[in-house]
Amino acid sequence: xxxxxxxxxxxxxxxxxxxxxxxxxxxxxxxxxxxxxxxxxxxxxxxxxxxxxxxxxxxxxxxxxxxxxxxxxxxxxxxxxxxxxxxxxxxxxxxxxxxxxxxxxxxxxxxxxxxx
Amino acid sequence: xxxxxxxxxxxxxxxxxxxxxxxxxxxxxxxxxxxxxxxxxxxxxxxxxxxxxxxxxxxxxxxxxxxxxxxxxxxxxxxxxxxxxxxxxxxxxxxxxxxxxxxxxxxxxxxxxxx
Numbered sequence: 760x761x762x763x764x765x766x767x768x769x770x771x772x773x774x775x776x777x778x779x780x781x782x783x784x785x786x787x788x789x790x791x792x793x794x795x796x797x798x799x800x801x802x803x804x805x806x807x808x809x810x811x812x813x814x815x816x817x818x819x820x821x822x823x824x825x826x827x828x829x830x831x832x833x834x835x836x837x838x839x840x841x842x843x844x845x846x847x848x849x850x851x852x853x854x855x856x857x858x859x860x861x862x863x864x865x866x867x868x869x870x871x872x873x874x875x
Numbered sequence: 876x877x878x879x880x881x882x883x884x885x886x887x888x889x890x891x892x893x894x895x896x897x898x899x900x901x902x903x904x905x906x907x908x909x910x911x912x913x914x915x916x917x918x919x920x921x922x923x924x925x926x927x928x929x930x931x932x933x934x935x936x937x938x939x940x941x942x943x944x945x946x947x948x949x950x951x952x953x954x955x956x957x958x959x960x961x962x963x964x965x966x967x968x969x970x971x972x973x974x975x976x977x978x979x980x981x982x983x984x985x986x987x988x989x990x
Contacts, residue, residue: 790976802919802965802980815975850919854976861976862907862926862969868918 761785765851765867772841772874780836780870784853790861791834792852793826795819796869802850808834841874848872877902879968881981889989894938894953896984898966901947908949909967909978910940919965925949936960961988 764783772778784791793805806816808826816824825837834853838845848869855861882897900906908925923934930942940951949966963985967978 792977794978794980801982802967802978804977804979807975807977809975815977860926863924864921864978866911866919866921 761865763851763853763865763867765849765870767870768868769871770873772872774843774874775840778838778841778872780838780849780851780872782834782836782851782867783832784834784851785856785865786832787856788853788865790814790853790855791826791828792854792864793836794850794852794866795847796850797844797847805836805849838872841872843874846872846874877906877968877970877979879966879979879981881964881966881984883984884982885985885987887987887989888956890958891955894951894956894960894986896951896964896966896986898940898949898951898981899947900949900966900968902968902970904970905944907969908940908942909969910934910938910949910951911965911967911980912936913963913965913983915962922951922964956986956988958988958990961986 766781791808796802806820807814823839827835848871850869851867852864854864878901880899910922911919922938923932925932925942933939938953963983965983966981
């Protein structure tokens with residue numbers, strides 16, 4: 760079964776550093792997403808991406824965040840200057856291929872980001 | 876605006892007992908609804924989804940959920956709990972008309988199964 764792959768599984772970074780979280784969505788999917796889950800809390804929408812542009816973003820997704828699909832296979836989330844409160848599990852998801860509904864997500868296994 | 880309410884952040888059941896995890900939604904249009912399970916230190920696994928076909932939806936691992944429009948509910952049930960069902964369960968809603976297909980998640984219910 761096709762999977763969404765996220766790397767790395769764990770990342771520790773110092774406050775103020777830039778971090779890039781990487782995702783390889785399912786190859787024929789058209790919609791891409793990032794969600795985050797702060798420890799012990801609910802999963803929150805960050806951003807959706809379609810046709811090489813952001814289609815919606817939440818208030819969490821401020822100027823410190825950016826997304827990119829640089830080469831047609833990877834989908835990255837960049838945090839420019841990390842803060843302690845960015846520590847969370849970040850989930851990538853993709854949906855919507857030729858025969859699948861855009862509502863039918865496949866989530867990756869997540870990247871746990873720890874900012875120290 | 877969409878929202879999801881999961882009643883009970885922690886639920887404990889005995890092995891073999893009925894599992895009932897509650898989810899109520901608020902949506903301006905008929906929604907799509909989902910239940911996900913998260914095992915410790917793992918990702919989100921889809922249990923089942925409602926997309927306007929049958930109101931009783933069967934999922935994996937013996938779980939099912941019933942969409943009740945009059946009650947704006949989508950409760951998750953399993954007739955007989957197993958130890959392996961211990962996990963966190965999230966209900967999510969997606970507005971059909973949003974155009975971006977984002978999910979709004981509930982706060983989750985941690986299920987504990989007692990031997």
